[in-house]
Amino acid sequence: MIELHEDEFSRTDCLTCANCCKTTGPLFTQKDIERIAKHFRMKPGEFIDTYLRLDEENDFVLQQVPCPFLGADNYCSIYEKRPKACREYPHTDRKDFHKISNITIRNTAVCPAAYNIVEEMKKRLK
Numbered sequence: 001m002i003e004l005h006e007d008e009f010s011r012t013d014c015l016t017c018a019n020c021c022k023t024t025g026p027l028f029t030q031k032d033i034e035r036i037a038k039h040f041r042m043k044p045g046e047f048i049d050t051y052l053r054l055d056e057e058n059d060f061v062l063q064q065v066p067c068p069f070l071g072a073d074n075y076c077s078i079y080e081k082r083p084k085a086c087r088e089y090p091h092t093d094r095k096d097f098h099k100i101s102n103i104t105i106r107n108t109a110v111c112p113a114a115y116n117i118v119e120e121m122k123k124r125l126k
């Protein structure tokens, strides 16, 4: 899977896509919130009130998509400080990828790279 991930992302230009930032958005951990709030010189509570909400599983997520930090050019305006979930998306290089199969299958509907990786994996398993 890691080999397939590296191969696919050597050909993928996320700046021509940004579908993850446009349609889903990440979970924000407490550390993410503190780091990004500091970047904007906001208090964490103020950052939460402005940009985030709690979802059904009690995780902080964006109030709306597309992500407000996504530029018209598909660049992330907080790239260096972006949430951990954004850095790791679509999670296809995780060593324990077999434990997150449901997430990976869901991500194939959002991420063309994840789709290609899963399709290639299916071919190799035949």
Ligand code: SF4
Binding pocket: 012, 013, 014, 015, 017, 018, 019, 020, 021, 089, 090, 110, 111, 112, 113, 114
């Ligand atoms: S959806 Fe996948 S290919 Fe598109 S920008 Fe996000 S990670 Fe890159």
Ligand code: SF4
Binding pocket: 020, 021, 025, 026, 067, 068, 069, 070, 071, 075, 076, 077, 078, 079, 082, 083, 086
């Ligand atoms: S923080 Fe940046 S990388 Fe994460 S969803 Fe928003 S624009 Fe995309």
